[in-house]
Amino acid sequence: MGPPLAYAVFVICFFSAMKHSSYLLRCATFAVFCATSALTNSTASAQGPYATPPPVANRPEYTERYTVGFMPGLRFSSYFPRSNERLGNLYGASIDLVLVTWARQNQSRGPSHGRIYLALDLLDSNKAAAPSMFLYGLGTTLSFERNPQRDFLIPTFTFEMGGLSQSGLGSKFIVTPALGLFLWTRENVHLTADAGYVLTTSSLLDDLRGLRVRAGLALTFW
Numbered sequence: 001m002g003p004p005l006a007y008a009v010f011v012i013c014f015f016s017a018m019k020h021s022s023y024l025l026r027c028a029t030f031a032v033f034c035a036t037s038a039l040t041n042s043t044a045s046a047q048g049p050y051a052t053p054p055p056v057a058n059r060p061e062y063t064e065r066y067t068v069g070f071m072p073g074l075r076f077s078s079y080f081p082r083s084n085e086r087l088g089n090l091y092g093a094s095i096d097l098v099l100v101t102w103a104r105q106n107q108s109r110g111p112s113h114g115r116i117y118l119a120l121d122l123l124d125s126n127k128a129a130a131p132s133m134f135l136y137g138l139g140t141t142l143s144f145e146r147n148p149q150r151d152f153l154i155p156t157f158t159f160e161m162g163g164l165s166q167s168g169l170g171s172k173f174i175v176t177p178a179l180g181l182f183l184w185t186r187e188n189v190h191l192t193a194d195a196g197y198v199l200t201t202s203s204l205l206d207d208l209r210g211l212r213v214r215a216g217l218a219l220t221f222w
Helices: 003-020 023-047 203-208
Strands: 063-081 090-105 113-125 133-143 152-166 170-186 189-200 210-219
Touching: 063 113, 063 133, 063 189, 090 210, 113 152, 133 170, 152 189, 170 203, 189 203
Parallel strands: none
Antiparallel strands: 063 090, 063 210, 090 113, 113 133, 133 152, 152 170, 170 189, 189 210
């Protein structure tokens, strides 16, 4: 019951009391008015903090920009192991398959951009005597920002785990944390760059630890 209705009840009852010249009826009328006003105010107070706010025009609530799967890619890859006297510095190509990539624009916590990928690096050493090396892994890349208002220069963190293989060395397990950038990202084009550090699980393989740098393009035509 709103305030206008409370006043309407009071006016009707008051004039009815004046017509009959009854003191008791006048007092009853005033009591009804007070009770009605108190009920109205208490109802408004109870609803106040929890009342549904009016809608705000043009307020962005949640936008899912895209989710894309199976995006092939190609990157330039370089690897600089600590034992470069024996292994040399290695350069080559990384063939990627982005299993899924997504972008969100909202104020919720968490990264706005991300992707999960498979990578196979085919590297040749700058030392003629050193054999070629293969690096392979499954990785995920996530943005640091939760709602960037741009499509370029978005800082990222990457964690990749997999292995490396070389003739005479065999296959070894490695992990590579990295920092990088989405240089340019759209629904069907990703231009990325990152620099990380290859880590091994054994101190006996310390010579394999070293800097790893990659940059390249992933795209899809559908």
